[in-house]
Amino acid sequence: MLRSGRIEEYKEFSQFKSIKEFNTSMEMFLAEHKKEFTKSELVGLKRLVRYSAKYFGVANAKVATILKSINEKLQGFGISRRTFERMLNKAVALGILTIKNTVKSKGGKGHNVYIFNKIDALKKEKLTHCKNSETPTASKDKQSKSDTETINLFKTNNIININKRKEQRLDASFTASYVPNEFVQAVKPFFNCAKTIEDFWKSVHIDTFKVKGLIDKQTITYTAIDAFKQAIRSYKIGKVKTTPVRYFTGIFKKQMDKVCFEELVVYKGI
Structure with missing residues (x-):
């Protein structure tokens, strides 16, 4: 389990060589999956991306801090914590985001570390999975039984x-x-x-x-x-x-x- 700390302590998790590479990866991801997020969720995702700019693709900001930033930017019309967490769940399920929990030095749960994954790595993983997949053969038996x-x-x-x-x-x-x-x-x-x-x-x-x-x-x-x-x-x-x-x-x-x-x-x- 990771220890809570400053963002510098997690820079080794960055998968990108430059901010340009990180932005390009996010653009590729959104081009394919933007429709799967609501407008509110996209607001949360884009703000998290901005918090991941210092060490390309890595952020450790607290959810409350991110939500406060959004609320200030939109002049009081921010998003709820539930919406932000729903966005995180979708991003994790789609493979673009990995979340690591931390613990405080004196015990107890600390902040999360958000790590964005490379879109090209995701595509390679998907291709490998498809290549190794086998076609199910039980369907005909079930069909025969049903008939x-x-x-x-x-x-x-x-x-x-x-x-x-x-x-x-x-x-x-x-x-x-x-x-x-x-x-x-x-x-x-x-x-x-x-x-x-x-x-x-x-x-x-x-x-x-x-x-x-x-x-x-x-x-x-x-x-x-x-x-x-x-x-x-x-x-x-x-x-x-x-x-x-x-x-x-x-x-x-x-x-x-x-x-x-x-x-x-x-x-x-x-």
């Missing part, structure tokens, strides 16, 4: 009821395509049932129908995931007295109210 089960259904006298029970047993891999994969993966460990996952998302669709042209899909998806995690936590400790879907719907509505207030801001850039 057999369907044929057997029609041999019964109660086709409708059996089909309904079968629908309830379909796992998360059968979830309808209109449900974002990120949401499916978040719900799957707790409810590995296609119909249940679709029921959760139907409440999201209904509550965001009027704002879909104003709030981007990624924001809606990650807000739904956050609301689901809160609902599960309450469910696990016995606070939920209604169905999980209904409880989730109530939390999601409150979350979206906050998001609409945060996201519907016209940013002038930084």
Whole structure:
């Protein structure tokens, strides 16, 4: 574990030879992945990039310091900590950013060290992964099994009821395509049932129908995931007295109210 310290102590983590090389790498990354970030998240990402200029691609500023800087630059219309952390999670998932935790000399968690990765290194890693990948062969067996089960259904006298029970047993891999994969993966460990996952998302669709042209899909998806995690936590400790879907719907509505207030801001850039 790294010790908390000054930025000079982390310059060895820099993967770039110059600020120009760092900027070029970021431009290449944004050209491919900019659409995956909301406007608010891009504000946070660009500000973190600026804090990484001294030692190319390395920063150790506290989140509170970065948020304060953004707020001052935008004259009070800054972004929330949750938005900034959501940006970090996306950047890490896409491979452009590595985050190392530090500890204070007297104990306790210190600041984070943010390390930007080279975009060309990411592409090489992706190519290597694709080259070594094998094509799955189990799909035909599953298809054959599925066809057999369907044929057997029609041999019964109660086709409708059996089909309904079968629908309830379909796992998360059968979830309808209109449900974002990120949401499916978040719900799957707790409810590995296609119909249940679709029921959760139907409440999201209904509550965001009027704002879909104003709030981007990624924001809606990650807000739904956050609301689901809160609902599960309450469910696990016995606070939920209604169905999980209904409880989730109530939390999601409150979350979206906050998001609409945060996201519907016209940013002038930084």
